Structures are given as C-alpha cells and as structure tokens.
Amino acid sequence: MKDTGIKIAVYGQGKMGLPLAQVIAQYYKVIGVDINKNLTENLNKGINPINDEPMLTELLEKNLKSKNYEATTDFEYAAQNSNIHIILVPTLIKENKPDLGLVKDVAKKIKEGLKRGDIIITECTMPPGSTEMLIPVLEESGLKYIADFGLAHCPERTMTGTAIRDITGQYPKIIGASDERTLKIVKEIYEKINNKGVIVMSSIVAAEMVKVFEGCYRDVNIALANELSYVCEKYKVNSEEIFNAANSQPYCHIHKPGYVGGHCIPYYPWFVIDENTELMRTARKVNENVIDRLIMKVIEGLNECNVAIKDSNILILGLTFRGDVYEFAHTPAKPFIEKLKKFNLNIYAYDPLCKEEDYKRFEVEEFKDDFKNIDCVVILTDHKEFYKIDWSKAGREMRNKVIVDIRGIVDESKAKLSVLKL
Ligand SMILES: NC(=O)c1ccc[n+]([C@@H]2O[C@H](COP(=O)([O-])OP(=O)(O)OC[C@H]3O[C@@H](n4cnc5c(N)ncnc54)[C@H](O)[C@@H]3O)[C@@H](O)[C@H]2O)c1
Numbered sequence: 496m497k498d499t500g501i502k503i504a505v506y507g508q509g510k511m512g513l514p515l516a517q518v519i520a521q522y523y524k525v526i527g528v529d530i531n532k533n534l535t536e537n538l539n540k541g542i543n544p545i546n547d548e549p550m551l552t553e554l555l556e557k558n559l560k561s562k563n564y565e566a567t568t569d570f571e572y573a574a575q576n577s578n579i580h581i582i583l584v585p586t587l588i589k590e591n592k593p594d595l596g597l598v599k600d601v602a603k604k605i606k607e608g609l610k611r612g613d614i615i616i617t618e619c620t621m622p623p624g625s626t627e628m629l630i631p632v633l634e635e636s637g638l639k640y641i642a643d644f645g646l647a648h649c650p651e652r653t654m655t656g657t658a659i660r661d662i663t664g665q666y667p668k669i670i671g672a673s674d675e676r677t678l679k680i681v682k683e684i685y686e687k688i689n690n691k692g693v694i695v696m697s698s699i700v701a702a703e704m705v706k707v708f709e710g711c712y713r714d715v716n717i718a719l720a721n722e723l724s725y726v727c728e729k730y731k732v733n734s735e736e737i738f739n740a741a742n743s744q745p746y747c748h749i750h751k752p753g754y755v756g757g758h759c760i761p762y763y764p765w766f767v768i769d770e771n772t773e774l775m776r777t778a779r780k781v782n783e784n785v786i787d788r789l790i791m792k793v794i795e796g797l798n799e800c801n802v803a804i805k806d807s808n809i810l811i812l813g814l815t816f817r818g819d820v821y822e823f824a825h826t827p828a829k830p831f832i833e834k835l836k837k838f839n840l841n842i843y844a845y846d847p848l849c850k851e852e853d854y855k856r857f858e859v860e861e862f863k864d865d866f867k868n869i870d871c872v873v874i875l876t877d878h879k880e881f882y883k884i885d886w887s888k889a890g891r892e893m894r895n896k897v898i899v900d901i902r903g904i905v906d907e908s909k910a911k912l913s914v915l916k917l
Contacts, residue, residue, distance in 0.1 A: 499523065500578075501523050501524075501578065501579060501680070501684065502523065502524045502525075502526075502576060502577040502578055502579070503516075503519055503523050503524070503525050503526070503577055503578075503579040503580075503581060503684070504525070504526045504527075504528055504573040504574065504576075504577035504579070504580050504581065504605075505519070505525060505526070505527050505528065505581045505583060506528045506529075506570075506573070506580065506581065506582045506583065506584060506601045506604075506605070507528070507529060507582065507583040507584035507585075507601070507619070508527045508528070508529040508531075508534060508535065508538060508566060509529075509583070509584075509585070510545055510548070510655045510658070510822070511583050511618070511619075511651050511653065511655075511658065512527070512529075512581075512583035512584070512618075513527065513538070513543075513544075513545060513548075513551065513555075514545075514548055514551055514554075514653075514658035514659050514662060515581070515583060515618065515651070515658075515662055516564060517551060517554035517555055517558055517564065517659070518554070518659060518662045518663055518688050519684070519688055520554075520558035520561075520563040520564040521554070521557075521558065521563070521688075522684075522687050522688065523563070523684070524563055524577075525558070525563060525564050525565075526564075526565055526566075526567060526572075526573045526576060526577055527564060527565070527566040527567070528566075528567055528568070528569075528570055528573040529566065529568060530568060531568070532568050534566070535566035535567055535568050536566075538555065538566035539559070539565060539566050541555055541556050541559055543555050545655075546821070547655065547656050547819060547820050547821055547848075548655065548656065548658055548659065549656075549657075549659065549660075550659045551658075551659060554659070570601075570604035570605070570607070570608075571604070571607050571608055572608075573608070574604065574605045574606075574607055574608025574609065575608035575610075576608075578610065578612060578613050578614065579613070579614050579616065579680070579681075579684065580605045580613065580614070580615045580616065581616045581617075581618055582598055582601050582602070582605075582615065582616065582617050582618065582619060583618045583619050583651065584597040584598060584600075584601055584619060585597055585619065585758070586598060586619045586620055586621060586622075587762075588762045588765050588766075591765045591768070592765070593622045593625070593765065593766055595621070595622075595625055595628070598617065598619060598621070598625075598629070599629065599632060602615070602629040602632045602633055603632055603635075605633070606632060606633050606635055606636045607636075609633060609636040609638055609644060610638075611638060611643045611644070612643075612644070613643075613644045613645075614644065614645040614646070614647060614677050614680060614681065615629065615633060615644065615645070615646050615647075616646075616647045616648070616649050616681060617629075617647075617648045617649075618648075618649055618650060618651045619650075619651065620650055620651070620706050620707060620710070620759065620763055620766070621648060621650075621703045621706075621707075621766075622703070622707065622766035622767070623700050623703045623704050623707065623766070623767065624700055624703070625703065626646060626647075626648045626699050626703060627646065627699055627700070629646070630646065633646075640673070641673055641674050645672065645673045645674055645676060645677025645680075646672070646673040646677065646699060647670060647671060647672040647673065647677055647678070647681045647699065647702075648670075648671045648699045648702040648703050649668055649669060649670050649671075649681065649685060649702065650669055650702060650703070650705065650706035651706075652665075652666050652668070652669070652706065652709070653665070654757070654759070654817075655817075655820050655822055656817070656819065656820045662688065662689065663688060663689060663690065664689050664690035664691045665691065666691055667689065667691040667692050667693055667694045668685040668689045668691075668692070668693045668694070669693070669694050669696060669702050669705045669706065670682060670685065670693050670694070670695050670696060670702060671695075671696040671697075671698050671699040671700070671701050671702025671703065672695075672699065673699060678695065682695065706763075707763050707764075707766050707767055710759055710760045710762075710763035710764060711763065711764045711767065711775055713750070713755070713760050714755055714760050714761070714763075714764050714775065714778050714779065714782060715764075715774060715775060715778040716748070716749075716750045717750050717751070717752070717753065717755055717760075717778075717782055718777070718778035718779075718781040718782050719749070719750070719778075720738070720749055720750040720751060720752040720753075721752045721753070721781050721782060721784075721785055721788075721917065722781060723737075723738070723749060723752070724752040724917050725788070734752065734916070734917070735903075735916075738751075751903075752785075752901075752917040753785065753901055753902075753917060754782065754785045754786065754789075754827035754875075754901065755782045755825070756816030756817065756824065756825045756826050756827055757816050757817065757822070757824050757825055758822075758824035758825065761779070761782070761825045762825075764776075764778070764779055765779075783830075785827070785901075785917065786827060786830045786831050786834060787834070788917065789827075789831060789873065789899060789901065789917075790831070790834050790835065792899045792915045793809065793835075793871055793873060793897065793899055795915075796871060796897035796898075796899065796915055797870060797871060797895065797897055799897075800870070800895040800896070800897060802870055802895055804838045804840060805838050805839055805840055806840070807840050807841075807870040807871055807895070808840070808841045808843065808868050808869050808870050808871075808894070809835060809840060809841070809842050809843070809869070809870065809871045809872075809873060810843045810844070810845065810862050810866075810869045810871070810872045810873070811828060811831070811832065811842065811843070811844040811845075811859065811873050811875060812844075812845055812846070812872060812873070812874045812875065812876065812878075812881055813828065813846050813874060813875040813876020813877070813878055813881070813902075814826060814828040814844055814846040814849050814853060814854075814857055814875075814876070815828075815846060815848055815849070815876055815878075816828075816876070817876065817877075818876055818877035818878045818879065818902075819848070819878055819879055820848075821848045823853075826875075826876075827875050827901075828844070828857060828875055828876075829857070831873070831875065832844075832857055832858070832859060836858070841860070842859045842860065843859060843860050843861070843862040843869070844857060844859040844860070844861065844862060845861065845862040846876065846878070847878050847880045848878070849861075865892075866889045866892040866893045867892055867893075867894060868894055869893050869894060869895075870893070870894050870895040870897060871895065871897035871898070871899065872889070872893070872897070872898050872899070873899045873900075873901075874898075874899070874900040874901065874902050874904050874905070875901060875902070876902065877902040877903075877904060881902075881904045882904055886898075886905045886906070886909070886910035886912060887909065887910045887911055887912070890910055890911070890912040896912060896913075897915070898912055898913075898914045898915065899914075899915045899916075900914045900915070900916055901916065901917050903916070
C-alpha cells in the first residue's frame, strides 16, 4: 500500500465505528479507540462482537493480518499517532435535550495529542452547530482552528446490519468542512471508500442538518401514515390497499404505519424541535401513541372472543426493535410490555435473537412453542423466522385466535385467520 501519510483514528468502536474503521483500514492505517478494554482486547484477537453485520469478521481478520488495524483504549497514543480523528460515539438525548457529553469527552482527549495539520471529523449525528462547539475545547491545545487544524462533519448514513454495504456505496457521503485543505483531504478519503462519491455541503452546519432532516422526514411521514391508517380503520377499509394505490402516483409516498424504534429516528427530531416546530413535536407524539392503539386492538380483539384482557395469556413475538438485529434501542416491546403489565395478565415472549437474561430484563416468560394456552399473539418485530411459522396451525392451536400483526408477517388468506393490523 502506498504511504499517503494519512493515519486515521476512529473513536468509538461500536456498531457504527467498528465497521467504518474496518472499511477505512483497507486503504489507510487505522487505530480503533474505545473506552471498553474488553472490547479492544477482543478486537485485537480478531473477535468481532457484532455478529449481525455481514463481512465485518472477514474485514477485521484481513486488517489485523495486514497490520492496518489495531484497537486500543489509549487515547493519547491514538491521538499522537494519527492525523485524522473520526469521532463516532453515541450522541444522546436526555429529557428531550441533546447531550453531547461523550463527543466533548473524546474531543478533550484528542486535544492532548493534537498536531498542526490534524483534522477532526464528527460522524455521529450532531445537532446543527454542535461540531463547531468543539473548537474551544480543541484550541485548549494551543493550536488555532483552520490555521492549525481543520474540522468536518460527515454523518454516518447507515444502520446496524447493513453498515458495510452502506459505508462502501449505498448512498453518497455528505461532507461539510471548515476550509479548502480540510475538504480536499476528507473528500479524498471518503471518495476512496464510497463508490457513490460525496456531496460537498457549503458548511459544517449544513452537513449536520442533512442527517438530522433525514430522520425528521421519516418520523413525520410515519406519523402521517399512522394517522391515515387510523382513518382507514374508522371507515373499516384496508390501509395497505389504499396506500399502495395512492403511491402509484409519483407525488405520493405514504410510508408504512408503525412504531418508530432504534437509536436514530425517535431521537434526532429533538435536535431541532423548538416552540416553532409543532409538526415534528406532534409527529413524535403520534408515533409514541401507537403503543396505546396496539393495546386497544388487543382489548377489542379479546372482547370479540368474550375474554377480558386481565384473564388472557398474551404472546409477544419480537423484543428487538428491528428484524434480525440484536438491538433494543427504543424498541416497541418495552412500552408495550409496561402498559400490558398494568392489566396483571400473563405475558410470554419469543425472540430468536434473545437470551435468557433478555427475557428476565423485560420481565416476561420465555415462550416454549406451545400455542394452546395463548389467547392473543402480538407480532412486533419482523424477524425472518416469524415468516416460517405455520400460522394456520398456530391459529388452530390457540385458545383464542386474536392476532395483532404490525409487521405484515401473517398472510391472512393462507393462514385462514383474521389479523388485526395498524
Ligand atoms: N446504530 C445505528 O444504526 C446508527 C445509525 C446512524 C448513525 N448512528 C450514529 O452513531 C452513533 C454511535 O452509534 P453506535 O450504534 O455505534 O453506538 P454503540 O453503542 O454501538 O457504540 C458506541 C461505542 O462508543 C464507545 N464509547 C462510549 N463513550 C466513549 C468515549 N468517551 N470514547 C470512546 N469510545 C466511547 C462505547 O464503548 C461503544 O463501544 C450514534 O449515536 C448515532 O449518532 C448510529
């Protein structure tokens, strides 16, 4: 490999930082930095903790072998031995307000090894204006912004389970940089790893907004789909049929109704919501209220079978927030179970990715493949395994046949069952 002089440290070796580091390490020397010692030790042995990320294990092994990647908890070593510093640690929301404590913490550590010519890139989703809030922290090094070091925001546009695919070329990379030199270098790096190229924004703030707006767009549109599906319910018509027909016209893109989970979309609107952004605030509320609609569906379904919810046994299929990904961030299962518990009923759950401790944490009993005492099944996650269930057989076995499916898993005609949807 030609020595470009570029050495990159990626701070945060989690679900996003680790795949990014592995992709970059095919072209440049990379140091993966994390506060978790156990994690960095395992990574140096080639043990990949993220099993549901295709190609990640192979890339990690390849990059360790070529000595292009090493992991460490030693921030000073990483900062001193790299000139491009990519921050990819969680940006959190506390009481609906952004908490950038972790990002600032990393910036303080980078400052200790900052050198003339270095570039700091934030990849984690940032509220508009917050990457530049790192300038005073970095200037404590004695170096001057732009004259001595550059800054850029290049937001991660991916999700767990498809990270490598997305980083290498599903969508163009967004870049907002402090100055021409920084832009040139950052562009060179991302053009190398991403075959869809880059979109250069006029400023760092503009780049921050792109990622936040993507999340706001999804959130508001899912809220609209939720409201429209409520209207369909009122008129007793199938929302899917209406949405599909409406979307055959190019100006209409009605989304799928449902609960908004994960650590991105339910949080990022709060980065920009204020007293003048009523639509986004309402959308958040509408999307959270889906849980109440689900509870009502369970109650109504059971009522039709003359079963009171308090006397019922309910089976929840899916505890993770997304199909085939072991991740619980803002999962619908949490508020749904909390609300169901108020009725003092028996809650069983099954999730092909969950371990004993997960069932314990959710305080539900693990379902053991016996539908005989189940009155109601609620499908919350679209795990592939759920499509393989013989729903017609399961329905025949169930004590009462109430099925609430918010993921479109059960084929009603095949299963000869009536299914409640959103
Ligand atoms: N997960 C996603 O699907 C996704 C998608 C798009 C964007 N993002 C963005 O990426 C960010 C990171 O998400 P993730 O999924 O990788 O999180 P994660 O929880 O999987 O990993 C975070 C990692 O950062 C480490 N860490 C925490 N504090 C640190 C510190 N001070 N210094 C160094 N390391 C530290 C943790 O030990 C952990 O390994 C998110 O907050 C979000 O802004 C995530």
